[in-house]
Amino acid sequence: MTTCTGLLKRKIENKETLLSGCVFDSRSGSVIEMYHEIGFDMVLIDREHGGFNSETVFDHIRLARALNFPCMVRVAEPSYAELNRVMDQAPDGIFVPRIRTRKDVEDFMRLIKFPPYGIKGYAGSACPAGKYLGWERPLEQFDYFNRDFVVGIQIETAESIENLDDILSVPGIDVALVGNDDLSLGMGIPTQTDKAEYIETVKTVITTCNKYGVLPGIACGDPKKIKFWRDQGMCLFWAAFDVVSMWQHTKQVYQSIQQELT
Numbered sequence: 001m002t003t004c005t006g007l008l009k010r011k012i013e014n015k016e017t018l019l020s021g022c023v024f025d026s027r028s029g030s031v032i033e034m035y036h037e038i039g040f041d042m043v044l045i046d047r048e049h050g051g052f053n054s055e056t057v058f059d060h061i062r063l064a065r066a067l068n069f070p071c072m073v074r075v076a077e078p079s080y081a082e083l084n085r086v087m088d089q090a091p092d093g094i095f096v097p098r099i100r101t102r103k104d105v106e107d108f109m110r111l112i113k114f115p116p117y118g119i120k121g122y123a124g125s126a127c128p129a130g131k132y133l134g135w136e137r138p139l140e141q142f143d144y145f146n147r148d149f150v151v152g153i154q155i156e157t158a159e160s161i162e163n164l165d166d167i168l169s170v171p172g173i174d175v176a177l178v179g180n181d182d183l184s185l186g187m188g189i190p191t192q193t194d195k196a197e198y199i200e201t202v203k204t205v206i207t208t209c210n211k212y213g214v215l216p217g218i219a220c221g222d223p224k225k226i227k228f229w230r231d232q233g234m235c236l237f238w239a240a241f242d243v244v245s246m247w248q249h250t251k252q253v254y255q256s257i258q259q260e261l262t
Contacts (some may be wrong), residue, residue: 007259008042008070008092011237012174012215018042018236025243026052029063042070044238048097054085061089072150074207088127092151100159102166109172114142134228158186168212175236176209177217178202188196206233228256
């Protein structure tokens with residue numbers, strides 16, 4: 001099974017514009033197929049706010065691998081058990097939410113790197129990362145996860161803005177994504193993402209990302225706002241959410257039917 005090719009890492013290094021579909025609620029693999037067939041560049045599988053159990057997350061990762069469709073997992077927490085279990089399923093990368101300090105990043109970086117850079121455990125052929133990928137020798141797998149595995153963090157706390165340079169200067173971060181809801185909440189202006197104060201703060205995140213060679217991203221599904229932020233230098237967009245898309249489309253269909261019936 002072809003996977004862990006470094007395709008997503010290369011797209012990030014080339015600073016390509018990437019549109020990601022997000023899976024929060026659907027246990028069916030059809031949502032992974034949908035994002036792939038529509039043409040999204042990648043898919044995010046959520047464990048922070050989604051109610052998935054591990055088996056569902058692993059099945060979604062497995063289907064993405066089968067489709068050669070880049071996928072990342074937003075982990076529930078940066079614990080060794082959570083990080084190791086997700087990485088052993090061989091997604092293309094992870095996102096770690098709620099970053100506040102440089103130490104937060106350094107601590108989880110140590111957990112996701114194989115020695116000599118960290119303390120990640122090796123399960124050999126007992127998990128997908130070792131069993132299905134056809135590594136000719138273990139060192140190839142170690143090199144992949146230490147070099148080409150995509151590492152994302154979320155900038156979504158007031159503390160992360162205060163510590164932005166310290167955080168983004170940690171070696172090994174590939175993507176930093178702005179979480180609008182929590183960041184605006186932390187700034188004392190909940191959901192007011194059109195305020196000049198908020199926009200300037202996000203622009204500072206973009207500038208600091210560029211300073212340290214980190215790809216900037218944002219959670220945003222509005223086409224006009226995506227265009228605006230792309231013009232400001234954003235590259236990765238969490239642009240569609242399974243349950244939101246379902247509700248919005250079904251509501252539109254229902255309203256259209258009611259209009260025809262009245």
